[in-house]
Amino acid sequence: MSYVDEVLKRVKEKNASEPEFLQAVEEVLDSLRPVIDANEETYRREAILERLTEPDRQFKFRVPWVDDKGQVQVNTGYRIQFNNSIGPYKGGLRLHPSVNTGIIKFLGFEQIFKNSLTGLPIGGGKGGADFDPKGKSDREVMAFCQSFMTELCKYIGADVDVPAGDIGTGAREIGYMFGQYKKIKSTYEGVLTGKGLTYGGSLARTEATGYGLLYITQELMKCHGESMEGKTVVISGAGNVAIYATQKAQQMGAKVVTCSDSTGWIYDPEGIDVELLKEVKEVKRARLTEYAAARKSAEYHEGRGVWSVKCDIALPCATQNELLLDDAKALVANGCKAVCEGANMPTTIDATKYLQENGVWFIGGKAANAGGVATSALEMTQNSERLSWTFEEVDSKLQQIMVNIYHNIDDAAKRYGQEGNYVMGANIAGFEKVANAMIAQGVV
Numbered sequence: 001m002s003y004v005d006e007v008l009k010r011v012k013e014k015n016a017s018e019p020e021f022l023q024a025v026e027e028v029l030d031s032l033r034p035v036i037d038a039n040e041e042t043y044r045r046e047a048i049l050e051r052l053t054e055p056d057r058q059f060k061f062r063v064p065w066v067d068d069k070g071q072v073q074v075n076t077g078y079r080i081q082f083n084n085s086i087g088p089y090k091g092g093l094r095l096h097p098s099v100n101t102g103i104i105k106f107l108g109f110e111q112i113f114k115n116s117l118t119g120l121p122i123g124g125g126k127g128g129a130d131f132d133p134k135g136k137s138d139r140e141v142m143a144f145c146q147s148f149m150t151e152l153c154k155y156i157g158a159d160v161d162v163p164a165g166d167i168g169t170g171a172r173e174i175g176y177m178f179g180q181y182k183k184i185k186s187t188y189e190g191v192l193t194g195k196g197l198t199y200g201g202s203l204a205r206t207e208a209t210g211y212g213l214l215y216i217t218q219e220l221m222k223c224h225g226e227s228m229e230g231k232t233v234v235i236s237g238a239g240n241v242a243i244y245a246t247q248k249a250q251q252m253g254a255k256v257v258t259c260s261d262s263t264g265w266i267y268d269p270e271g272i273d274v275e276l277l278k279e280v281k282e283v284k285r286a287r288l289t290e291y292a293a294a295r296k297s298a299e300y301h302e303g304r305g306v307w308s309v310k311c312d313i314a315l316p317c318a319t320q321n322e323l324l325l326d327d328a329k330a331l332v333a334n335g336c337k338a339v340c341e342g343a344n345m346p347t348t349i350d351a352t353k354y355l356q357e358n359g360v361w362f363i364g365g366k367a368a369n370a371g372g373v374a375t376s377a378l379e380m381t382q383n384s385e386r387l388s389w390t391f392e393e394v395d396s397k398l399q400q401i402m403v404n405i406y407h408n409i410d411d412a413a414k415r416y417g418q419e420g421n422y423v424m425g426a427n428i429a430g431f432e433k434v435a436n437a438m439i440a441q442g443v444v
């Protein structure tokens with residue numbers, strides 16, 4: 001049995017109850033076969049794949065807080081520090097009822113390769129809780145965040161582990177968590193990213209994941225002799241990534257005709273009104289029915305359905321496993337040229353294969369959504385030098401990083417005779433740097 005197959009078998013046996021983690025490991029290890037096979041003896045002796053698929057450490061803890069009725073509530077908090085061979089652990093905090101060990105492990109595992117691809121010195125980690133901020137008052141969210149940080153603060157630090165936002169964690173939650181960290185530790189340090197602009201946050205971090213997604217998509221199109229101008233784009237999600245992806249796509253001259261949330265989706269043939277979407281989602285924290293009620297051209301549909309809309313480019317920006325095989329078939333049948341992932345692992349493995357086999361240019365999340373964490377690393381740099389850069393400075397660095405990522409993953413795929421397989425290119429380019437650092441640092 002090959003080394004990859006041996007490790008895959010062992011990982012499946014050990015983590016049988018964590019399907020999302022197994023999916024992420026399978027996708028990565030499968031595509032690393034050419035690299036591993038070429039250096040099998042070294043990687044096997046060093047147990048590189050076993051070490052990569054076993055987190056450095058994982059914390060799971062009780063988060064008690066009091067709701068507005070005086071009732072004590074209990075959630076489960078997580079932080080998984082996966083790999084710090086190229087820098088301090090770095091990755092977001094997800095607050096969503098679906099959060100469990102397997103979800104955080106899959107996200108932390110992906111983060112290792114994504115962070116490596118940015119070219120910046122950051123390792124992989126992820127955390128969160130099964131808390132649902134939806135429908136909670138600001139006071140309840142603050143109570144939860146303070147209790148969560150009371151425990152989390154023992155494990156993180158500006159040079160140790162630097163959490164940030166993800167689903168359900170935005171500027172409000174990061175603010176409350178930062179305040180509590182500072183209160184307990186009596187130290188003012190860049191321990192979180194995505195902070196408010198008046199207390200150490202970076203300009204362009206809010207926009208970075210969505211903007212970065214469009215910068216890499218634009219480079220992909222350019223390298224295939226196409227542009228974004230006049231293209232029809234279908235986007236899922238209506239949160240941080242989806243909103244700023246929509247905004248940047250429009251600035252590039254494309255028309256974005258959909259968005260979605262967990263209850264339904266919007267088809268707006270005249271193009272999504274980003275200011276209205278921001279008002280509904282960022283200010284009112286309301287459902288998309290409010291968008292439809294305020295906009296004549298918009299149709300609201302219950303359930304899921306954005307991938308059935310005819311488009312040139314599809315950008316999944318909501319959550320994992322939201323683009324399935326049948327959706328991939330619909331996209332291909334409708335002539336979609338490119339799919340780039342704003343979310344983490346939104347496309348299932350069979351859907352990804354179908355898209356690739358049918359000539360759709362496909363860039364996975366590790367490369368396509370790396371602009372968020374890259375800009376977080378730029379926030380860490382600014383915090384360290386106690387300076388803040390202008391929006392234009394950060395944005396131009398972000399553009400350069402995304403263009404570099406495109407060419408790195410394209411080159412890596414070509415090196416192994418797999419031109420156009422950007423999934424393989426991303427996994428290989430991300431892996432090589434981490435594996436080299438692990439070997440250089442010995443058995444730790």
Ligand code: NDP
Pocket residue numbers: 165166167168169209237238239240241242260261262263317318319320342343344369370372373
């Ligand atoms: P937000 O919480 O801001 O928005 C998430 C959006 O996705 C909401 O519209 C939400 O709808 C929808 N959604 C979430 N869960 C589900 C679900 N189970 N089914 C259907 N829709 C769902 O999160 P972000 O925009 O920050 O994150 C979106 C994706 O991008 C995630 O995969 C995240 O890991 C990834 N990502 C985020 C980065 C960042 O910087 N924020 C960086 C890189 C990747 P509803 O409001 O109804 O729940």
Ligand code: 2IT
Pocket residue numbers: 090091092093114162163164165166167193344369370372373374376
């Ligand atoms: O998935 C991700 O890359 C993020 N949620 C952003 C992580 C970060 O540290 O900015």
